[in-house]
Amino acid sequence: MALGTNQQTVTTAANFIPELWSDEVIAGYKKNLVLGNIVTNINHNGKKGDTIHIPAPVRGSANAKAANTQVTLQGDTHNTVNLSINKHYEYSVVIEDIVETQALSSLRRFYTDDAGYALATQVDNDIFALFEGVQGGVVGGSGSSLWEKAVIGGNGTTLYTGNSSNATDITDAGIRKMILTLDNADVPMDSRCIVIPPVAFNDMLAINRFTEQQYIGNGEAIKTGKIGSIYGMDVYVSTNCPSLNSGAQRVGVMTHKDALALITQLGVRSQTQYKQEYLGDLFTADTLYGVGELRNDAAISFVVPAT
Secondary structure, X not given: OOOOOOOOOOOOOHHHOHHHHHHHHHHHHHHHOOHHHOOEEEEOOOOOOOEEEEEEOOOOOOOOOOOXXXXXXXXXXXXXXXXXXXXXXXXXXXXXXXXXXXXXXXXXXXXHHHHHHHHHHHHHHHHHHHHHHHHHOOOOOOHXXXXXXXXXXXXXXXXXXXXXXXXXXXXXXXXXXXXXXXXXXXXXXOOEEEEEOHHHHHHHOOOHHHHOHHHHOOOOOOOOOEEEEEOOEEEEEOOOOOEEOOOOEEEEEEEEOOOEEEEEEEEEEEEEEEEOOOOEEEEEEEEEEEEEEOOOOOEEEEEEEOO
């Protein structure tokens, strides 16, 4: 018996073509991802395994060559950094037929953009959390050990005191002291940047080195969150900077891209499936990744008041 000619076609199902959803989700993800763009990115798409072993070579040294003697061989034992791929996050929604029929097409754009934003925020959260461990700190501290190796923004050297906060507004002197900390650790000057909460951006507008045109740049198109540069470092604003003590303080970081790594095993993808029991389409976006520390002294975190 013939079924007729009322088949579902690419025209009637245009709002739920997976490729369209995927493109929009990926666009939203890239637009909202800040930290993922400034750390070392390792593409592990399509490959098996749950752990990445990254060689960590020990720097050698130059040796004086004496006449009629053998050269001095470099005999250092190199290390390995092991990073786990253990984070799988998803964003799902069921769009019932009545909604798909009556709603504007902008509803699809909302969900795809929201999915990209939610996944990007989760990745940023996981990366931000690792910054608590730089400079010898411990991730997940509390009380007096909360971000215990972070410095205060005002001078860049005094350690943050946790719940009994001594946080101060970021200053030019504080930025220069943090630069010196990275310099003393032989962290390369190129590929450094600063990520600040919005409140710190307001304070930086009073820093001449930041606002003078020669320190901001040449008018190039602003990248995600990038609002200028100072002392050769790009400055990014992120609303996702951690809040401490019930929102009384915010965390920022000065970092080199080699401080942390983001490993992507499954890039952001989207899938749709019709669910007859709900008379609607199930839309899911997900990603599989891992984050880890590569170089402990290549970043420094700082704390500022939230107001």
